[in-house]
Amino acid sequence: EDPRIKQAVVETVEQYGFGAAASRLISGTMQAHTELEAAFASFLHKEASLYFPSGWTANQAVLTTLPQKGDLVLLDRYDHASIIDPVKACEADFRTYRRNQPERLEKYLADSKYNNRFIVTESVFSMDGDTANLTELVELRNKYNAILIVDEAHSVGCFGSTGAGLCEQEGILDDVDIVIAPLGKAIAATGGIVAGAKVVIDMLVNKARPFIYTTAPSPVVAAAAFKSLEIIRSEPDRRERLQKNAAFLRNAFVDMDLDIGNSTTQIIPVILGDSAKAMKVSKKLYDAGYFISAIRPPTVPPGTARLRVSVQSDHTQEQLDGLCGLLTQIDAE
Ligand SMILES: *Cc1c(COP(=O)(O)O)cnc(C)c1O
Numbered sequence: 001e002d003p004r005i006k007q008a009v010v011e012t013v014e015q016y017g018f019g020a021a022a023s024r025l026i027s028g029t030m031q032a033h034t035e036l037e038a039a040f041a042s043f044l045h046k047e048a049s050l051y052f053p054s055g056w057t058a059n060q061a062v063l064t065t066l067p068q069k070g071d072l073v074l075l076d077r078y079d080h081a082s083i084i085d086p087v088k089a090c091e092a093d094f095r096t097y098r099r100n101q102p103e104r105l106e107k108y109l110a111d112s113k114y115n116n117r118f119i120v121t122e123s124v125f126s127m128d129g130d131t132a133n134l135t136e137l138v139e140l141r142n143k144y145n146a147i148l149i150v151d152e153a154h155s156v157g158c159f160g161s162t163g164a165g166l167c168e169q170e171g172i173l174d175d176v177d178i179v180i181a182p183l184g185k186a187i188a189a190t191g192g193i194v195a196g197a198k199v200v201i202d203m204l205v206n207k208a209r210p211f212i213y214t215t216a217p218s219p220v221v222a223a224a225a226f227k228s229l230e231i232i233r234s235e236p237d238r239r240e241r242l243q244k245n246a247a248f249l250r251n252a253f254v255d256m257d258l259d260i261g262n263s264t265t266q267i268i269p270v271i272l273g274d275s276a277k278a279m280k281v282s283k284k285l286y287d288a289g290y291f292i293s294a295i296r297p298p299t300v301p302p303g304t305a306r307l308r309v310s311v312q313s314d315h316t317q318e319q320l321d322g323l324c325g326l327l328t329q330i331d332a333e
Pocket of ligand 1: 059080190
């Protein structure tokens with residue numbers, strides 16, 4: 001909706017048209033792609049970055065290319081499907097860990113039969129709005145010389161002094177080997193960025209089939225993402241308003257005795273348990289002007305159907321109060 005992004009889109013489409021017309025390595029690489037990659041490399045404190053058509057393909061490329069036979073990949077139990085699926089398909093072994101069992105994770109890391117160990121986590125978990133224990137993961141990465149990959153899909157643009165995400169906010173961005181930044185959420189574009197050391201990015205360019213054998217993303221979308229990044233970096237007040245709104249709702253929901261799990265972010269689940277009830281409340285909220293999806297199993301564990309509230313910086317106090325008012329009536333359902 002931002003007029004500056006619309007203008008970037010119009011200017012780019014007038015200059016280049018919409019489609020890139022070829023894969024990146026044939027003739028599809030355009031200035032809009034390389035500019036976006038340079039901007040994200042510096043934003044995420046890495047030597048280089050690579051732009052993929054989606055966050056899904058970014059994860060797929062990294063996780064089917066880097067882990068090899070003889071390696072071990074460790075996944076948070078609640079990692080996104082775009083992380084889990086390629087790991088299941090790759091040649092390496094994998095294990096999942098629970099966030100409250102760091103000793104289990106450490107035991108896996110200590111297994112000396114593996115060549116390389118990868119830890120792959122989201123920073124902000126998409127269905128619970130809780131966060132990974134990033135400092136603990138960095139300590140384990142350092143102790144066991146592991147490779148730490150963090151997917152910041154719900155975090156880029158929302159946290160950190162420059163908006164680079166939770167890793168920036170926690171001061172550990174430089175200790176993360178690879179940052180994945182899907183652009184469909186706070187960046188409001190489409191695509192996915194992989195940022196890391198130049199050798200890693202070079203390897204992806206040369207080996208990652210989801211990069212090589214797909215048409216380059218539209219330069220128009222790349223230009224929109226570029227402009228969006230510029231706005232994120234220069235307008236920290238958006239993040240401040242976002243976190244203020246999120247804290248207000250979390251506190252209000254807790255005061256109302258609603259179950260918000262361990263959310264500490266702008267993603268706030270209201271766990272109702274029963275799928276039919278979640279559907280019914282969601283419909284009622286929709287009719288009142290609030291578009292809040294009911295998330296049901298198998299996307300979330302059985303018995304934890306929920307409303308997934310995703311608050312924005314532009315929501316007004318009146319809107320937040322209105323939502324709280326409607327949710328006080330939930331138990332009458
Ligand atoms: C949405 C999401 C993705 C996928 O990104 P797309 O650009 O929609 O393909 C990857 N990882 C996480 C954690 C996500 O939430």
